[in-house]
Amino acid sequence: MESRTRRLTVSSIAALAAAALVAGCGGSGSTGSSGADGDTLTLWTHNAGNAAEYGVVKQIVKDFNAGQSKYKVKIQAFPQGSYNDSVVAAASAKKLPCILDVDGPNVPNWAWGGYLAPLDLSKGKVAVKDQLTSTVATYQDKTYAFGFYDVALTMYSRKSVLKKYDIRVPTLDQPWTKGEFMDALAKIKASGKFKNTLDLGTGDPGEWWPYAYSPMLQSFGGDLIDRSAYKTAKGALNGEKAVEWGKWFRSLVTKGYAPQKSSKSPADDFRNGKTAIQWDGSWSAQANTDKFGSDLAILPPVDFGDGPKIGGASWQWGMSSTCSNKEGAQAYLNFSRQTKYFVDFAKATGTIAATDAAAQQVKGYETGGQFNIFLKAAQEFAVVRPVTPAYPYISTVFSKTARDILAGANVSSALDQAVSQIDNNLSTNNYSTGS
Amino acid sequence: MTSASPAPARPGPRTPLLRMLALQAARIALALFFAFPIVFMLVSSLKPDQQIFGDLDSIKAFLPVGHVSLDNYTGVFDRVPAARFLFNSIGISAVTVVLGIFVNSLAAFALSRMRWRGKKIVLSAVIATLIVPFETFALPLVWWVNQLPWLEVNGFHLTLTEGWLDTYQVQVLPFVANAFSIFLFHQYFQSIPKELDEAAVIDGANWFGIYRRIVMPLSGPAIATVAILTFLPAWNSYLWPLMVVQSEDLRPVMVGIQYFFQLNPSWGEIMAYSSMITVPVLALFVAFQRAFVSSIASSGVKG
Numbered sequence: 124m125e126s127r128t129r130r131l132t133v134s135s136i137a138a139l140a141a142a143a144l145v146a147g148c149g150g151s152g153s154t155g156s157s158g159a160d161g162d163t164l165t166l167w168t169h170n171a172g173n174a175a176e177y178g179v180v181k182q183i184v185k186d187f188n189a190g191q192s193k194y195k196v197k198i199q200a201f202p203q204g205s206y207n208d209s210v211v212a213a214a215s216a217k218k219l220p221c222i223l224d225v226d227g228p229n230v231p232n233w234a235w236g237g238y239l240a241p242l243d244l245s246k247g248k249v250a251v252k253d254q255l256t257s258t259v260a261t262y263q264d265k266t267y268a269f270g271f272y273d274v275a276l277t278m279y280s281r282k283s284v285l286k287k288y289d290i291r292v293p294t295l296d297q298p299w300t301k302g303e304f305m306d307a308l309a310k311i312k313a314s315g316k317f318k319n320t321l322d323l324g325t326g327d328p329g330e331w332w333p334y335a336y337s338p339m340l341q342s343f344g345g346d347l348i349d350r351s352a353y354k355t356a357k358g359a360l361n362g363e364k365a366v367e368w369g370k371w372f373r374s375l376v377t378k379g380y381a382p383q384k385s386s387k388s389p390a391d392d393f394r395n396g397k398t399a400i401q402w403d404g405s406w407s408a409q410a411n412t413d414k415f416g417s418d419l420a421i422l423p424p425v426d427f428g429d430g431p432k433i434g435g436a437s438w439q440w441g442m443s444s445t446c447s448n449k450e451g452a453q454a455y456l457n458f459s460r461q462t463k464y465f466v467d468f469a470k471a472t473g474t475i476a477a478t479d480a481a482a483q484q485v486k487g488y489e490t491g492g493q494f495n496i497f498l499k500a501a502q503e504f505a506v507v508r509p510v511t512p513a514y515p516y517i518s519t520v521f522s523k524t525a526r527d528i529l530a531g532a533n534v535s536s537a538l539d540q541a542v543s544q545i546d547n548n549l550s551t552n553n554y555s556t557g558s
Numbered sequence: 559m560t561s562a563s564p565a566p567a568r569p570g571p572r573t574p575l576l577r578m579l580a581l582q583a584a585r586i587a588l589a590l591f592f593a594f595p596i597v598f599m600l601v602s603s604l605k606p607d608q609q610i611f612g613d614l615d616s617i618k619a620f621l622p623v624g625h626v627s628l629d630n631y632t633g634v635f636d637r638v639p640a641a642r643f644l645f646n647s648i649g650i651s652a653v654t655v656v657l658g659i660f661v662n663s664l665a666a667f668a669l670s671r672m673r674w675r676g677k678k679i680v681l682s683a684v685i686a687t688l689i690v691p692f693e694t695f696a697l698p699l700v701w702w703v704n705q706l707p708w709l710e711v712n713g714f715h716l717t718l719t720e721g722w723l724d725t726y727q728v729q730v731l732p733f734v735a736n737a738f739s740i741f742l743f744h745q746y747f748q749s750i751p752k753e754l755d756e757a758a759v760i761d762g763a764n765w766f767g768i769y770r771r772i773v774m775p776l777s778g779p780a781i782a783t784v785a786i787l788t789f790l791p792a793w794n795s796y797l798w799p800l801m802v803v804q805s806e807d808l809r810p811v812m813v814g815i816q817y818f819f820q821l822n823p824s825w826g827e828i829m830a831y832s833s834m835i836t837v838p839v840l841a842l843f844v845a846f847q848r849a850f851v852s853s854i855a856s857s858g859v860k861g
Contacts, residue, residue, distance in 0.1 A: 171806065172637050172817025202816030205800040212801035215697055216704040218723060388825060391611040407822060 158221035159448040163195045164455065165220035167210070169438065171200035175471040182467065187458050194451040196222065214238050221446035222455055225268055226330070227436025228508040228518070230260035234267045235512035235554065240444040241265035243453060247460025249478060257435025257505045258477040269456075270439035271465050272474035273505070275405045275497040276335060277433075278422040281415055284399055288314060295499055298423045298431045301371075308380045311399045319382055319398040321375060325529065326385040332522035333508060335402060336372070338424065338432035341506055343368035347517050348509045348545065353554070356517070356545040361538035368427070369534035376529055383529055405497040409473050412493070421496055424504060435505030437474070475501050512554045513545070520544050594620060599836070603630050603829035610825055630830035637827065638817045639806065640834065647810040648838075650729045651792040657734045658788040659781055665735070666743030667769045671755060681744065687737045693797065700801050703728050724804045733792060739784045746780035747773055782849030786842065793839055811835045 158165050166184065170177035177200055184196045199220065201209050207229070213219050214236070225233055233239045244251050244266060251259055251269065258270040285292055288310040293299045299307065312320045324331060337347050345365030348356045359365065375381040386392055393401040394414045400422075411419050424431040440459070442452040465481035468474070469488065475497050476482040487494040508514055524541040528534055597620050602610045604626045613619045634640055668674075669681050703722045710717045722728035750773060758768045774781070796812040803809055812835070818828045843850070 167804075173820050174637065199804050200806065201800075201804075202813065202819070204816040204819045205796075205813065208797070209800050209804070212697065212700050213804070216700050216721075216723060218704070218804075386611060386614070388607065388611050388823070390822060391608050391825075394608060395612050410822065 158219050158443055158446045159451065162193055162448060162451060163197060164222060164446075164448055164451050166196050166198050166222040166455070167206075167220045168198060168200050168224050169203040169206040169226075170224075171202045173203070176468065179464065179467045179471050183459050183464055184455075187455050190458070191454075194448070194454060196451075196455055210238070217445060219443040219445050221443055221448060221452040222440065223443060224438050224440050225260075227257070227260055227268070227270060227439050228330070228333075228514050230268045230439065230441070231262045231510050232512040232515050233441075234262040234265075237444050239267045239441045240446065240449060241267055242269070242442060242456060244269060244457060244460065246453075246457040249460045249462055249465065249480075253480070254477045255435075255475070255501055255505070257501065257507050258437070258439065260436065260439055260441075262510060268439035268441035269460075269477075270437055271459075271468035271477055272472060273435060273437050273477060273501050274474050275433050275500045275505070276338060276402070276424060277405060277408075277497065277500065278400055278402055278424065279393060279407065279411055280400045280420045280422060281418050282420045283418050284311070285420060292420060293422055293425075295423050295496060295503070299425045301425060301427045304425045308375075308378075308400070312378070312380055317397065317399040319385075319392065320379070320400065321381040322385050322389045322392060322398040322401045323375070323381050324385050324389045324402060325381075325383065325526075326387055326389065330518060332525055333518045334434040336525050337508070337521060338434050338504075338506060339372070339427065340365060340368045341432040342425065342427040342429050343371070344427075344429040346509075347521055348511065348513075350509065353509065353511045353513075354549060356542045356549075360521075360545070361535070361542045364429075365538055366534050369528045369538060371427075372525065373528050373531065373534065405475060405494065406473055408487075408494055408497070421494075423496065423500060431500075431504045432506050433500055433504045435501065435507040511549075513549050513552065516548045517545055596836070596840075599829050600833050602826065603833045604628070605630075605826055607824060607826050610829070630824075630826035631834075633824065633827045634831045634834065637824075638814045638831065640811075640814065640831065642807060643809055643811045643814045644834070644838075646726075646808060647793055647812075647835075650726065650795075650810055651789050654730050654733055654792040655785050655788045657730070658736060658739055659784055661734050662736055662739035662784060663743045663774065663777070663781070664769065665740045666747055667765075667773060669740070670744045670747035671752070671768070671773065672765065681741075684737045684740055688741075696797060696801060699732060703732065703802065723802050724808060726808060728802045729795065729799055729808075729810065732798075733788075733795075736788065739788060742784055742787070743777070743780055746777055750776050779849045779852040782846045786846050786850055789842060790839065793835075 166180075168177065168180050170180060180198065180200075184198055188195055207226070210219070210223065210225075210233075219238060225239070230239065234241075251266065254269065255273055257273050259266060260268040260270075282292065285307075288307070290307045290310060291299075291303065293303075308320050311317060324335065333347065340346065340360075343364045345362060345368055346359040349359045376383045389398065389401055390403060390407045390410065392398045393403070394411065408421065424433055440456060442449060442456065446452050462478065462481050462484075465476045465478055466484045469476035469481060469485045475488065476485050479498075482488045482495075482498050483490070486492070488498055489495065509517060511517070520541050524537050527537050601620055601622050604622055605613070606625055606629070609624050610619075613624065618624070665684075669677050669684075700723075705720065706722050708719050708722055708725070708727065710719050722731075754772050755768050758772050763771065793810075794812055795810055799808075799810050800813050800816075803813075815828070815831060815835075818824055818831060
């Protein structure tokens with residue numbers, strides 16, 4: 124029996140050695156790592172499951188493929204929630220596609236990491252200078268990505284509710300001050316008619332936290348990082364103004380105005396009448412209008428002292444640095460820069476077209492239109508998230524810190540700790556400055 | 559001598575009845591407690607979004623009342639190639655289970671029944687791998703599978719290709735060999751008398767004959783347990799496929815759930831899709847429940 128075992132072992136080792144030899148000699152038929160097979164280029168998008176936006180991407184690709192015969196673009200769509208993980212994994216395997224979309228705040232990190240190559244957009248029909256600044260991503264003076272649209276943060280309420288409690292309806296020119304806002308919350312809370320006086324949407328686990336709440340911090344006069352050199356968060360994130368923001372943020376919970384953790388769908392809670400004022404985005408405007416009609420009040424962000432602020436930059440398009448056919452990728456990206464596609468994206472997604480000319484062609488966003496307030500807010504109040512490769516880390520730290528503050532952590536200590544972590548990350552990685 | 563002491567008090571007919579009722583009530587309460595999330599999922603899959611959140615504050619959240627329809631299920635098929643994803647997951651899970659049972663039982667057989675030097679060290683090394691979480695080596699594994707060769711059939715030609723990314727095999731083969739399955743088989747095989755092997759040898763059986771004709775037929779509960787324990791992670795696989803699969807045609811069901819998380823998620827559709835992908839797992843567990851419990855009990859392994 125033992126001799127049989129030995130024979131079996133020897134045979135197995137021989138088989139393994141043969142397999143290893145074959146593997147070592149392999150290599151023919153490799154698909155390579157270029158994101159392009161000759162003149163056939165691969166395009167990745169985060170739009171799987173989002174038929175409206177995906178439809179526009181498919182239309183542009185179809186038009187591009189039909190309009191010339193040199194290049195062919197083929198699409199692979201990924202679901203948004205797992206898109207970044209797929210890209211990072213592909214980058215580590217050197218399998219990035221030629222053309223890909225990227226969430227705006229991540230562009231500096233992907234450029235620094237060598238995922239993205241700079242773009243030359245001079246041949247597109249739409250000039251870069253005509254776009255909302257938040258829709259063009261630059262890093263170290265080079266353009267790495269551009270978007271067809273942006274979104275805007277806003278507050279929703281009902282005119283009838285504001286009128287009932289004798290609350291002034293704020294405008295872009297005259298937004299609520301901090302005092303007015305807190306008075307409004309106190310009046311609504313005193314009525315006892317709403318489960319949530321204010322819903323900040325704190326149930327969302329992702330990028331919503333820095334996107335939605337860092338503009339409030341900026342409006343107080345603080346920031347996520349000192350943007351003069353992008354080398355430290357000291358002073359910006361733990362200075363007097365930032366601490367003031369943190370204390371105010373926590374007070375929304377302690378005073379019973381906002382739930383510490385919102386439900387999974389704050390928009391449905393607002394439409395169900397459970398919430399009086401909701402901090403949300405332009406993407407909910409149509410559904411809210413469908414529900415409340417002319418009673419819907421779309422309110423600009425509050426001016427906490429340093430002017431009203433909203434986050435800027437949404438999904439944008441770029442080219443991978445490993446693309447073996449950069450000429451083809453550039454050709455596609457420049458082809459896509461036509462006003463009609465800016466319009467199509469904005470219509471399909473209910474977002475703000477990235478140029479004035481396109482916005483005029485989107486119903487509701489034209490001058491005087493019901494949703495034109497979003498375009499104006501994006502033009503006047505948008506602040507892009509810090510242009511540094513450290514942003515994904517800053518985003519994580521800020522989200523955790525804001526959660527801790529909302530849960531009752533000591534504001535100064537929490538912000539000091541956040542600054543220490545961010546500064547440590549900045550110095551460890553020796554990130555280049557933003558642009 | 560007759561005893562004057564009173565006979566021990568017999569429990570009255572009411573006491574055991576009350577105790578039984580209390581026990582049953584506790585069991586029902588416990589069952590409901592664990593069933594509620596599943597009931598909520600199934601019921602919510604029949605309601606529009608606004609109603610799901612409107613009903614949350616009352617018992618209506620667990621009842622199919624209000625505007626009930628199959629619209630969410632229709633929406634699932636509009637948004638996601640659900641049939642394709644289900645087909646992929648069933649195939650990937652089934653092949654992983656079959657190969658896993660074969661490979662791991664063979665390994666356990668060698669470790670449990672054969673006599674060879676160093677097998678205790680090998681067994682310890684195998685068990686030691688259990689403490690390494692998959693997430694820690696997922697990225698290096700992506701790099702590794704991207705270097706591996708594969709034979710592709712093109713008509714009548716075999717072509718040697720490099721890299722397993724974006725294939726079915728990359729979703730199956732890395733998960734066939736499993737330390738826990740080897741350990742479980744090993745523990746179970748230890749409980750089978752070795753005299754059976756000796757009797758089989760006298761009758762002319764070789765090692766593979768003993769494995770095939772003696773040990774495996776006596777290991778039904780262990781096979782069922784390994785089948786379930788291999789099936790569950792294969793079915794629930796999420797991180798790995800989203801890292802190594804780019805083509806939609808090759809994606810499994812769990813990646814599909816992300817299709818629903820857009821700026822305004824459709825929770826009714828999420829519940830409908832979740833119901834669709836949960837039912838096969840529940841059915842499998844119910845089918846193998848008896849063998850599963852039996853194997854866990856006999857092998858002394860707690861999950």
